[in-house]
Amino acid sequence: MSQKTWGGRFEGGTDAQVEKFTESITFDRRLFRHDIRASRAHAAMLAEVGLISAGEADSIRSALDEIGTEIEAGKMEFRTSLEDIHTHIESALIARLGDVGRKLHTARSRNDQIVTDVKLWVRDAIDDLDGLLVELQRAFVASAEREHGVVLPGYTHLQRAQPVLAAHYYLAYVEKLQRDRERLADCRKRVNILALGAAALAGSSLPIDRESVRQKLGFDSVARNSLDVSSDRDFLLEFVFVLSMIATHLSGWAEEWVIWSTTEFNFLDLPDGFCTGSSIMPHKKNPDVLELTRGKTGRVIGALQGLFVLVKGLPLAYNRDLQEDKQAVFDAFDTVGGCLAVAAPLVRQTKLRREVIASRLEDGFLDATTLMEGLISRGVPMRSAHEIVGKLVRLCEQKKCRLADLQDAEFDQPGVSGADIKKTLGVANSLAAFKSYGSTAPAEVAKQLNEWKNKLGM
Ligand code: ARG
Numbered sequence: 001m002s003q004k005t006w007g008g009r010f011e012g013g014t015d016a017q018v019e020k021f022t023e024s025i026t027f028d029r030r031l032f033r034h035d036i037r038a039s040r041a042h043a044a045m046l047a048e049v050g051l052i053s054a055g056e057a058d059s060i061r062s063a064l065d066e067i068g069t070e071i072e073a074g075k076m077e078f079r080t081s082l083e084d085i086h087t088h089i090e091s092a093l094i095a096r097l098g099d100v101g102r103k104l105h106t107a108r109s110r111n112d113q114i115v116t117d118v119k120l121w122v123r124d125a126i127d128d129l130d131g132l133l134v135e136l137q138r139a140f141v142a143s144a145e146r147e148h149g150v151v152l153p154g155y156t157h158l159q160r161a162q163p164v165l166a167a168h169y170y171l172a173y174v175e176k177l178q179r180d181r182e183r184l185a186d187c188r189k190r191v192n193i194l195a196l197g198a199a200a201l202a203g204s205s206l207p208i209d210r211e212s213v214r215q216k217l218g219f220d221s222v223a224r225n226s227l228d229v230s231s232d233r234d235f236l237l238e239f240v241f242v243l244s245m246i247a248t249h250l251s252g253w254a255e256e257w258v259i260w261s262t263t264e265f266n267f268l269d270l271p272d273g274f275c276t277g278s279s280i281m282p283h284k285k286n287p288d289v290l291e292l293t294r295g296k297t298g299r300v301i302g303a304l305q306g307l308f309v310l311v312k313g314l315p316l317a318y319n320r321d322l323q324e325d326k327q328a329v330f331d332a333f334d335t336v337g338g339c340l341a342v343a344a345p346l347v348r349q350t351k352l353r354r355e356v357i358a359s360r361l362e363d364g365f366l367d368a369t370t371l372m373e374g375l376i377s378r379g380v381p382m383r384s385a386h387e388i389v390g391k392l393v394r395l396c397e398q399k400k401c402r403l404a405d406l407q408d409a410e411f412d413q414p415g416v417s418g419a420d421i422k423k424t425l426g427v428a429n430s431l432a433a434f435k436s437y438g439s440t441a442p443a444e445v446a447k448q449l450n451e452w453k454n455k456l457g458m
Contacts, residue, residue: 005087005105014081023080024323025088029071030330034120035085036068038113038196039104041216046106049207056100063096064089084323085117086110107204108196111230111318115195118326120217122239125333126188132340133181133246134456137174139347141452144170147352148449151431152267153366154440158259160364163427166352167449168440174452176249180242187238194219198229201317230318233311236329240304243332244297250339251297254290257350261287266356271349274342289346293339300335303328362402365393367430371403374424374433378416388413 004010040061047057067089070076082088087110094101144167154164194217197203197210203226210222223229260267270287278284306328310321368389375385392410396403404425411418424433434441452458 003081003091004083005090019080019083022083022320024084024326025078025080025082027327027330028085028114028117029078029088031085031117031121032071032089033068034117034124035089035113036064037120038116038217039064039089041213042108042196043104044216045209045212046103048212049209051106051206051208052100052103056103059097059100060093060104063093063101066096067092084110084114086113107199107206107208109198109200109230109318111200112195112198112226114322115198115229115232116217118329119191119193119195119219119235122191122235122329123188126184126191126239129243129246129333129337129340130181130184132337132344133177133184135344136340136347137177137452138456138458139344140170140174140177141449141456141458143347143350144168144174144449145453147354148446150352150354150357151361151427152352152357153361153364160366162369162440163361163366163431164440165431165442165445168445171445171448171452173249173253177246180246180249183242183245184239187235187242189220190238191235192218192220194222195229195232198223198226201227201230227317231314231316231322233307233322233325236325237304237307237311240300240307240329240332243336244301244304246336247297247300247339250336250343251294253343254293258287258290258294261290267353269351269353271346274346274349289342293343296335296339300332303332361427362404365396365403366427367403367425368393370424370430370433371421374421375413375416378413378421380413380416 004014043052043057043060043064046052047054052060067076070092076088076092078088082091090101090105093104147166147170150166151163152166152169153160154162154169194210194214196213196217197208214220214222223232257268257270259265261270270285270290272285274287274289275285276288278286307325310324310328314321371392372382372385372389375388376382380388392403392406395410396406399405402425404422408418408422411421413421423429431440431442434444437444
């Protein structure tokens, strides 16, 4: 009999080149644990409904466990003639059990099998990523706590804007990562729907119990439409979208710290362990980890685009094109996992150069907006206050001085004493003036820092 699970219909063998062209075992072997887990549940169900005997199910499950151990130990020989991980495991089962092994694929197709395996894998991947995201959140929160009192220049357009507390700055990234965690949790809901039992495309005439398989594999519900199942890769696109979002967040942060670590900014003391040198310039300490984090984001976004192009023109139901989804997904996951794993210790170990930051904090009119708000709260209409402060800044630029260096009289307005309004100037006063919810007001930031520490079990 043919080695191929589908060999019956064929007289001639497969062209050797075609075997190499169509195989997926070189990359889908990564799913072996999930394939075995799904097969164990399937076998148990087949016995429950009487399609195989309880004894047969027992032998299948223990043989599957042995096969798993063998693969784990690197003892299975992978062959392109056996195409994919499903066929490798099924063939190994048949080699052990003969006819009993030949019963496992009852009421099942590789089309619903692959979706099931991938869903089980993505579910684990999501849980792993959540752990990595929490670790990075904790690193940002620890930094927020360590650098709490430090005041940073806040930027828009990379131009000095208003002062912000360093803790406020770090917590901004904690928020972004929290949204990524929520997105993953939401994606997980659509991942966690059982595909198995859809069989090739139309379901089965055999009396299978999909609810029982659902329970065994810990899925939340059973997919309603068998035709939808084998073509559905929405959950993979969603997953890689979230990975792209995480990578994008990391990329923005990495870019910021690349800039902050320049001689021009000199805000950061990047740890030696996370930098590399130059083979020709002896003085160099390059932020390669940050640069690679920024660069790898391209790979992840590329994977998302590749997946969209892959599925965009596919008719129902299974098409072999779909085999091409896995490498993109695996690579995107590995890439983002790697970036997150290295980001957490880098964040923890990177200290702000407080003196450098403080020595330049009064430059760049960080207090101008608070001055404007001071005028507003003393009754000056917003647009007029904006114009008054704009003119004062222009005067400072002519005189090459700060707002606080101007004479009191320059600040006098009808009904407003210049000497009084000048009390709002300076970064410390400016920072202390903030009040609104979510602002950089020290009391607000302290509250949020505490909330995050509680939420993240710190
Ligand atoms: N290896 C295929 C994939 O990764 C699954 C098997 C379906 N193959 C088939 N000829 N129906 O999508």
